[in-house]
Amino acid sequence: MHGMAEEQKLSxxxxxVLQSIQVGHIYGYxxxxxxxxxxxxxxxxxxxxxxxxxIVSRWEKMALAEAEQRPPRKYYxxxxxxxxxxxxxxxxxxxxAKLAPAVEVEQP
Amino acid sequence: xxxxxxxxLTAASLLVPASKRDLWWMEWRxxxxxxxxxxHSDKEILSFCLGAFRDAFWLRRSAPREEWFSRLQSxxxxxxxxxxxxxxxxxxxxxxxVSRGLLLLSSHCDCATYLQILWFRVSIPVAYRYLFxxxxxxxxxxxxxxxxxxxxxxxxxxxxxxGRRWRPRIRWYGFFLVKILLGPSAAxxxxxxxxxxxxxxxxxxxVIQIYTCLAGFVLALRWAIEDQRWRCPDCLHLAQHPFxxxxxxxxxxxxxxxxxxxxxxxxxxxxxxxWITGPSAQVWVSMDAGLFPSRF
Numbered sequence: 558m559h560g561m562a563e564e565q566k567l568s569x570x571x572x573x574v575l576q577s578i579q580v581g582h583i584y585g586y587x588x589x590x591x592x593x594x595x596x597x598x599x600x601x602x603x604x605x606x607x608x609x610x611x612i613v614s615r616w617e618k619m620a621l622a623e624a625e626q627r628p629p630r631k632y633y634x635x636x637x638x639x640x641x642x643x644x645x646x647x648x649x650x651x652x653x654a655k656l657a658p659a660v661e662v663e664q665p
Numbered sequence: 666x667x668x669x670x671x672x673x674l675t676a677a678s679l680l681v682p683a684s685k686r687d688l689w690w691m692e693w694r695x696x697x698x699x700x701x702x703x704x705h706s707d708k709e710i711l712s713f714c715l716g717a718f719r720d721a722f723w724l725r726r727s728a729p730r731e732e733w734f735s736r737l738q739s740x741x742x743x744x745x746x747x748x749x750x751x752x753x754x755x756x757x758x759x760x761x762x763v764s765r766g767l768l769l770l771s772s773h774c775d776c777a778t779y780l781q782i783l784w785f786r787v788s789i790p791v792a793y794r795y796l797f798x799x800x801x802x803x804x805x806x807x808x809x810x811x812x813x814x815x816x817x818x819x820x821x822x823x824x825x826x827x828g829r830r831w832r833p834r835i836r837w838y839g840f841f842l843v844k845i846l847l848g849p850s851a852a853x854x855x856x857x858x859x860x861x862x863x864x865x866x867x868x869x870x871x872v873i874q875i876y877t878c879l880a881g882f883v884l885a886l887r888w889a890i891e892d893q894r895w896r897c898p899d900c901l902h903l904a905q906h907p908f909x910x911x912x913x914x915x916x917x918x919x920x921x922x923x924x925x926x927x928x929x930x931x932x933x934x935x936x937x938x939x940w941i942t943g944p945s946a947q948v949w950v951s952m953d954a955g956l957f958p959s960r961f
């Protein structure tokens with residue numbers, strides 16, 4: 558499984574998005590802010606990564622969001638395969654870590 | 666600004682397949698809400714919303730063939746739909762001609778002779794002129810242009826009817842011929858209706874008609890060819906139940922493809938992710954007759 562995952566080649570954009578999710582930008586808008594990519598690139602990239610099972614998404618509980626008087630968010634989380642693929646991508650794109658540095662965000 | 670961004674998202678949502686539209690809409694509305702909370706200019710918010718089109722387009726392109734196409738899966742329902750469409754549009758055309766004639770004549774004669782004149786002196790000759798005389802060459806030329814454009818907008822590969830017995834082959838090409846006839850004719854009727862609805866001129870708007878007709882012919886021919894590729898060579902039903910095979914990211918040695926199954930179990934259609942000329946195009950793989958003996 559790991560061997561197969563490592564074979565998967567990510568584009569630089571997809572690698573940036575995956576890297577930003579790994580460092581804690583766990584929803585679409587924050588990924589956009591962290592990477593500086595436009596919305597028309599980030600959201601399709603997130604869908605592609607989810608389709609390839611490199612990330613998974615889940616909606617925040619409605620009650621939690623309503624208590625804070627805001628709409629529920631869609632959170633993304635990297636899978637184990639995603640981690641392996643990202644490792645391989647970091648070797649191809651050494652500057653990846655600098656492009657999307659780690660941040661402190663509140664976890665859902 | 667709120668209204669503009671909302672309208673952009675609404676317009677983009679039309680591209681999203683209906684089954685995914687609600688969730689898509691919810692996601693973008695949520696993200697927009699959070700974006701508005703932070704300090705962003707109107708221009709940035711507008712640019713954010715415009716990105717929804719790319720996202721919606723991606724969803725549309727990656728969605729398996731379903732929705733209304735699946736309703737036309739049997740050859741009978743497909744031909745029936747095209748025939749009904751032609752009938753409705755042709756009736757619209759006649760109705761427009763009659764109503765135009767009615768308006769023209771109403772100021773010149775009384776009601777008693779009106780219907781007689783309308784049908785025998787106006788509607789029928791005018792309809793005849795439109796259908797068989799004046800416009801015939803325009804239609805031929807437009808169709809010719811459309812035939813030249815079609816290879817640029819789709820592959821001319823029709824699918825596989827080779828190696829079949831003569832009866833399935835005749836049915837296969839006959840079905841294609843009927844679609845080729847009914848599709849462009851519906852496009853013509855539609856262009857006529859549109860050109861006469863958009864102007865008060867009794868002759869219609871020639872520019873609108875020609876351009877709509879050309880676009881309609883191209884779309885109809887393209888649809889007829891693409892639809893044919895997804896038809897089972899044996900029963901002419903649309904292939905269904907997509908199943909992805911292979912890794913999407915490994916395109917060099919291990920190219921991925923999607924398999925579609927004939928609803929009557931005659932075979933499998935292999936649709937490669939990236940179309941390259943030669944043997945890597947769509948391929949029908951017939952199933953062993955012994956697997957589904959009841960179908961014969």
